[in-house]
Amino acid sequence: MSGYDRRTFLRGALATGIAGTVAGATVDRASADSSPASAAGAPPIPPFHGLHQAAVLSAPRRRTIVAAFDVVTEGRGELADLFHTMTDRARLLTTGGATPQVGITAPPADSGILGPDVPGGDLMVTLGVGASLFDDRYGLAALKPAGLTTMPMFPNDDLDPAWCHGDLVLQLEADDDDTVLHALRDIARHTRGAMQVRWRMNGFTSPPRPTGTQRNLLGFKDGIANPATKNAAEMDGLVWVNGKAPEPAWTAGGSYFVVRLIRMLVEFWDRVGIDEQEEMFGRSKDTGAPLDGAREQDVPQYHLDPEGTVIPLTSHIRRANPRTAETDAGRILRRGFNYDKGMDSVGDLDVGLIFTCYQQDLRRQFEATQKRLEDEPLVDYISPFGGGYFFALPGVQDASRSFGGFIEV
Template identity: 50%
Template sequence: MRDPKNLLRSSYSFNRRRLLTGFGATALGGSLSGVVRAETLHHSVADAPVANAASPEDSVPHLGLHQAGVVNARPANGMVASFDVLARDADELEALFRTLTARIAFLTVGGPVPMLDPKLPPADSGLLGPVVRPDNLTITLSLGASLFDDRPWLAPLKPKHLTRMTRFPNDALDADICHGDLSIQICANTQDTTIHALRDIIKASSRQMILKWKQEGNVPVITPGPDGRAESARNFLGFRDGSANPDSSDAAEMDRVVWVGPDEGEPAWATGGSYQVVRIIRNFVERWDRTPFGEQERIMGRAKMTGAPLDRREGSEFDVPDYASDPEGKATPMDAHIRLANARDEASRANIILRRPFNYSNGVTRSGQLDQGLLFICYQANLEQGFITVQRKLNGEPLEEYIKPVGGGFFYTLPGIRDASDYVGSSLIAAARGA
C-alpha cells in the first residue's frame, strides 16, 4: 500500500495560470469492457504549453514528498544534463547534494542577484539580468547505476531495477552521450532560464562533478481550440506526442504508475522516488517526408492531422481505440506503434509509463541530413515492468526504419526535499551512514 498520508504533495501543484488554461491529455488505460469512450480530460504532463499563458513569475514548489519536474505539465523548454560525480565518501556526496539543493531553492524561487566586488568573478552569469525570476523552473535530480557500482559503500543501496542502459536491437548508441552518475532535468518557460540554471549549477559544483553530456529540447506552444481544449504537441514526425499518457493530476494513479512505495522491494531510502529513462532518439525526417501519408498513419496507428485512432477517424486524439472490435488489425495494424506499446488490456496496465518528451534539433550531420528527433523522458515505479517491457514489445516495429536511438541512460529520481531543513538525497546519505 502507498503512503496513506500523502505528505507534502506540493509536487502535484500547478500555478494558477496553468490551472485556468490547461486542458488535458489522456489516461493510458482503455475500456476493458470493449465499450469505446472519450477519455476524461485533465491537466497532464502531456499537455502542450498554452499560448499567451506563460509568465516569468510562474513557479513550481521545490519542496514536497516528490521532486518537482515529474508530474507537473511540461513548460516550453527542457534539457537533460548528465554528470560524472567526484565524491569519494558520504561526506563529499552529502556536500554535493546540499550544494545542489541550495541552488534549486534559489533558482526556482528567484530573487535579486548579489553584487560582489568587481575585482571578483560575478555571483551570477547575468543571463537573466539583475533579478532572477522563477519562470516555471523545475530541476530534477536522478542517479545513474555507475554512482553505486563505482562506490562499494553505496553498492548495497542501489535501487533494485537500476542498471546501465542496455542496447536494444535498433539502437546505435554513442558512448559520448550515454549514461552518467547524475542526471539533471531542467525545465522552464524559456530557454534562457534553463541555460542560466545549468551554468549556475556547473559554477556552484565545479569541484564536485563534471559535465558529461547534455541535450536540450522544446515543446511547441499550442493555441486552445474553441472548446478551450489544448491538443498534444506534435513531434518532428508530425504526429501528436502525448496522446494516451496517464493523468498526472490523479495522485492515486501516479502512486500506482510513477512513485516507488515502501512495499515494492526497494531500499527504504528510495521510497518516494521514481525510475527515469532518457532516450535521445534521432528521426530520419528526410526519409519520413518521402513516405506515403497512409503508410505513416498505419505505422503510428493514428490519423496524422487529428491524432484520432484509426478505428475512430471522425474522433480526436482523446478517443480510445477499440482493439477488441478489430482483432485482425484491419483498422489499426497489429504492428502499429500505439497497438504494440499498449494493447489496452488488463495485463498492459502494469506496463504504463508517464512520458515527458521534448523535440530537439541539433543542426546538420556530416552526411548533410537534419539532426532532429525526440528527447524522450519517462518515469515509472518499476523500470523492468515499465519502459523495458514496452520497448521489447516495440522491437522490430515498422517505425524503426525512421528512428534511431543514439544516447541517454537509466537513472533513479531521488525522493523529494520534504522541508526547508531537508536536502535532496538526504535519505540515501542517512542509509549509507547507517550501513
C-alpha cells in the same frame, strides 16, 4: 578540512544573499501566475519543496536541458556536499531572488543573464541518480534502488557511449532558453570540481498545432494516451516508488526515470506516403485520432479489430499500449521533448526526440513496452543513440533537507 567546508567557499556569499532575500523571493513566487507562460495558458510551476520533485507530474515547459554528469569528487563527504550544493542551487534558482553582492572580494556571483534579480517560479529542476553512482567509489551499493540498472542496448538501438548513462542526471525545464541555460551555468559553476558534464541535450516542446497534444518532428501528435497525473491512485500505482522491500526505504516518493535520445530520420520520413505513415503510428496525422476514431482523445477499440485491419497490429500505438488488463499496470508517464542539434555528415537534419518517461518499475513498464515495440515498422525511421536509466530522487521536503539525505542516513 571536510569536503563540505571546502565547497562552501563559493556558496558562502550566495547563502548570505539568500538569507537577505527570502521575503522578496516569496513575493516572486506568488506572482508566478502572471508570468508570460501562465498568460499563454500553461499552469503555474509548483513550488520546489514537496514530497516529490515538482516536474514529474507537471506539464512539460517550452524548453528543456537534459544533462548527465559524472561525479569526480573524492570520497563520500564531498559527494554529500555536492548534493547539498545541488539542493541549494535548485532551491534558489526555482525560488528566485536578488543575487548576492560580493563587493571587491570576488567576480560577480551570478552570470547576470536573467538580469540583476533571478525571477522566481519560472524553472523546474529534476535530479536523478544513475546505477554507476552506486559502484565501489562511494560505498553506496547497499543503498541502490533495487530496480536501477545500466540501460541495456535494445535490438534497434545504435548507442553511442559518449551519449549514454551518467552518475547523475539533471533536467531543467522553463519556458525560455535563457532560464534553463542560466540554471545550467549556475549549477555547473557551483559544482565545479565535483562533477563534469558527460552529455547534454537541449529540447523544446511545441505548442498545440492547432489543438491538443504537441506534435513530434515526424508531424504526429505524441503522448496522447498518458496516465492521468491528477489521479493520485493511478500515480501511486504507476509512477511513485513506495520504498517497500526490495526497495530501500529512502526511495519512497521517487520514480524511475528513463531518458532516450532518439534521432528521427526526417528526410527519409518525408518521402513516405501518408497512408504508410499513419499505419505505422496507428493514428491520423492531421487529427491525432486513432485510425478507428474521429478525435484525438477517442479510445481505440482493438477488440473490434482483432486482425488489425484498421489499426495494424504492428502500429506504434497498438504495440506500445495494447490496452489490455495485463498491460494496464505497464503504462508509463511520458514526457517528450523535441531536439534540434544541427546537421549530420550527409547534410541531413540532426533532429529527433528526447523521450523521457517516469515509472514505478523499469521491467514491468518501460522494458515491457520496449519489448513490444521491438522491430515495429517505425524503427527504420528512428535511431535511439543515447540516454540512460536513472532514479529521480524523492522531493526535498523543506529548507532543512537535501537531495543527498539518502547517503547521510
